[in-house]
Amino acid sequence: MHASPLIDPAASPGSGDLGRAHRAVAVKRARESASVGDGMRVLVDRLWPRGLAKQQLVMDLWLKDVAPSSTLRRWYGHDPSRWEAFARKYRVELAQRDDLLQLLDDLRRRGKSTLLCDARDSLHSHAIMLRELLIERCFPRHNAKGVEP
Numbered sequence: 001m002h003a004s005p006l007i008d009p010a011a012s013p014g015s016g017d018l019g020r021a022h023r024a025v026a027v028k029r030a031r032e033s034a035s036v037g038d039g040m041r042v043l044v045d046r047l048w049p050r051g052l053a054k055q056q057l058v059m060d061l062w063l064k065d066v067a068p069s070s071t072l073r074r075w076y077g078h079d080p081s082r083w084e085a086f087a088r089k090y091r092v093e094l095a096q097r098d099d100l101l102q103l104l105d106d107l108r109r110r111g112k113s114t115l116l117c118d119a120r121d122s123l124h125s126h127a128i129m130l131r132e133l134l135i136e137r138c139f140p141r142h143n144a145k146g147v148e149p
Contacts, residue, residue, distance in 0.1 A: 039112025
């Protein structure tokens with residue numbers, strides 16, 4: 001798992017709670033081995049990871065519909081130069097799926113959750129954006145940089 005570049009838990013007062021929330025939602029590549037510390041493992045890709053047999057992936061839940069739409073995924077093409085525009089567009093899509101965000105919020109409240117995706121570039125994957133959104137929902141007074149407005 002790579003630390004998210006968007007939230008620095010040490011950047012604000014009361015960051016202990018923010019830091020705990022930050023650690024309560026992890027992102028892993030679907031091909032990485034499962035570990036006891038993963039907690040609830042949720043695949044957040046629309047498509048099954050290519051070349052990975054179903055028995056090879058340890059997961060508790062597959063939330064296909066929380067992934068970017070096929071149109072958005074194809075447009076983005078994992079091009080880092082499109083990351084900021086992709087993130088904005090993906091947030092617009094997620095705003096239409098509050099039911100799934102609420103489910104992920106509930107899972108996070110129960111304990112550690114690990115979002116699984118198959119993107120090679122873990123810093124520019126939709127799972128990172130989804131994680132950041134879940135943390136922001138947990139701490140609505142904090143913006144994406146982890147500081148109060």
